[in-house]
Every structure is written in structure tokens, then in C-alpha cells.
Amino acid sequence: GDSVTQTEGQVALSEEDFLTIHCNYSASGYPALFWYVQYPGEGPQFLFRASRDKEKGSSRGFEATYDKGTTSFHLRKASVQESDSAVYYCALALGTNAYKVIFGKGTHLHVLP
Amino acid sequence: GGIITQTPKFLIGQEGQKLTLKCQQNFNHDTMYWYRQDSGKGLRLIYYSITENDLQKGDLSEGYDASREKKSSFSLTVTSAQKNEMAVFLCASSWGNNYAEQFFGPGTRLTVL
Numbered sequence: 001g002d003s004v005t006q007t008e009g010q011v012a013l014s015e016e017d018f019l020t021i022h023c024n025y026s027a028s029g030y031p032a033l034f035w036y037v038q039y040p041g042e043g044p045q046f047l048f049r050a051s052r053d054k055e056k057g058s059s060r061g062f063e064a065t066y067d068k069g070t071t072s073f074h075l076r077k078a079s080v081q082e083s084d085s086a087v088y089y090c091a092l093a094l095g096t097n098a099y100k101v102i103f104g105k106g107t108h109l110h111v112l113p
Numbered sequence: 114g115g116i117i118t119q120t121p122k123f124l125i126g127q128e129g130q131k132l133t134l135k136c137q138q139n140f141n142h143d144t145m146y147w148y149r150q151d152s153g154k155g156l157r158l159i160y161y162s163i164t165e166n167d168l169q170k171g172d173l174s175e176g177y178d179a180s181r182e183k184k185s186s187f188s189l190t191v192t193s194a195q196k197n198e199m200a201v202f203l204c205a206s207s208w209g210n211n212y213a214e215q216f217f218g219p220g221t222r223l224t225v226l
């Protein structure tokens with residue numbers, strides 16, 4: 001079935017380190033891909049979306065590029081800050097079910113000062 | 114801007130008890146969602162509703178009922194709470210279909226004794 005895989009459950013970095021959180025997907029069609037961020041005590045917040053191959057989404061210094069060939073949408077940031085500590089969710093939406101979004105299991109980012 | 118309110122913030126119940134969680138949004142969004150969030154398992158869809166009085170089951174609907182009597186509100190009922198169940202229930206809303214950004218409430222944390 002359709003699914004999203006985030007390989008890292010936890011990532012620990014120091015401030016100013018480069019961040020990569022891996023996201024791969026499996027889908028029968030051509031999905032839209034999303035990143036959401038969840039800070040402690042809050043609900044997830046939309047970061048950005050990409051809908052077609054090679055499209056780059058970006059927000060707040062984070063970016064990801066839709067890669068249909070490798071079925072990936074990896075999240076990157078050049079220099080993380082302590083305030084980026086949060087859980088990051090990759091998600092996909094398929095046109096075959098117009099209202100369902102499938103979320104990955106999340107990656108908990110800890111940034112040490 | 115708008116806001117999603119979830120009540121209560123914390124809910125403690127007994128095994129076998131029927132428990133109701135409430136969600137209100139003032140975005141005037143058509144679509145509303147209930148997700149269950151368990152540590153390490155991401156967000157799993159319980160129910161969604163695309164308009165007032167509409168209900169659609171998600172992947173995790175067994176053991177739950179939902180109600181959408183007004184456009185602005187969406188309730189979730191745990192029909193028989195299970196002992197040792199602990200999860201966060203997240204409500205979300207969006208303008209339209211699954212390609213649209215979802216806005217989340219802060220969640221209701223359920224504990225069953």
C-alpha cells in the first residue's frame with residue numbers, strides 16, 4: 001500500500017550543523033508531498049508542499065526537492081538552531097482518495113546549544 | 114487568521130467508559146479530521162468529514178464514533194476506553210481536499226486507568 005518511511009527516529013545535532021532528514025515514499029500514483037513540524041505541546045504545523053517531480057518546497061530555511069526517480073523528499077537545512085528542536089513529519093496525499101493524507105512516523109530533532 | 118480549539122486538554126477515564134473529545138474551528142473550513150498520535154507511530158487517521166453531517170472512516174476507526182453537526186465543530190467518541198491506552202488525539206481542518214494544508218489543534222491527551 002501507499003506509505004511514507006522516515007528512516008531516522010531521532011537526530012541529534014549541534015547548532016550550525018547541516019541537517020538532513022530522510023523521507024522516502026511508496027505510492028501507486030503521483031502524490032503531493034509535505035513536511036510538517038511539531039513543537040512540544042502543540043499540533044503539527046505545515047512547512048511546505050511539492051506536487052511534481054523536481055519541484056522544490058521551502059520555508060523558514062528548510063527545503064526539500066521532490067524526486068520521483070528515487071521516490072524521496074528529504075528535508076534539509078544548512079544551519080540548525082536550538083529553536084529547530086521539534087518532531088518533523090513527512091506526508092503524502094494521493095488523488096485516488098481526495099481527502100486522505102498519509103504521515104510518516106516522524107523524526108525527533110534535538111539541537112544542542 | 115483562525116484557530117482550532119480542542120477540549121479537554123487532558124482526559125482521564127476508566128476502562129470501558131465512553132469518552133467524548135471536542136474540536137472547534139473558526140477558519141470556516143469544509144474538511145475536518147481526527148488523528149491519533151502514538152509515540153513512534155506518527156499520525157493515524159481515525160475519521161474525517163468533508164462537510165456538515167458527513168462522516169468518513171479512516172484507517173483506525175474501529176472503537177470510535179464521530180459527529181459533525183455543525184460546520185465549525187467535529188466530535189470524537191471513544192466508545193469503550195481500553196485500559197493502559199495513552200495517546201494524543203489531534204483535530205485538524207483544511208479548505209478542501211488532501212492537497213491543501215491542514216491546520217491542527219493542540220491535541221487532547223487521553224489516559225485510561
